[in-house]
Amino acid sequence: MSAKINTNAIMNYGTIYGIVIIAMSLILYILGIENDGNFVFLINLAVTIGALYFFMNKYKMEVGAGFISFITSFRLGILLTFFGGVITAFYNWVFLSFIDPSSIDKAKEKAYESAISNGKSAEQAITELEMVEPFMTPIGMTLIALLVFLVMGLIISAIVSAFIKNENPNPFSEEV
Structure with a gap:
């Protein structure tokens, strides 16, 4: 039997998490380091x-x-990152569509320069960019961002859950 999760709490926590990620993105954008991937x-x-x-x-x-x-705890983490990821993905779409559409071109330039610096010819770099071109749109990048949030949330939720779990020693009480 698994415990019922308080959906309102998860949505509130996910909203706060999403807002924090958005605030960090805006700060990095203002500082001009939003394209430093690592x-x-x-x-x-x-x-x-x-x-x-x-x-x-x-x-x-x-x-x-x-x-x-x-x-x-694991389910809680997955739901939390899902709600935060949806909020952040929506912000990402607004940002790429209306606030700074040129950031997609900047990302393409950075990918091209990275390919060249890794020893690829200009022709190979262009071929690689052409392969990912369909994903280099506001919707494509937003969907990829949401997928990354979900995968990252899955992995991190499992790790954090392993540390935070505290099983109730009373087997007859409701499981949480």
């Missing part, structure tokens, strides 16, 4: 780990009276 990835990773740990622990204390099973 740095941005590490920041998003740190925020995701921190948010999942914080909200899973908060849920464990407030809803589970200090107890939470691995599976409940």
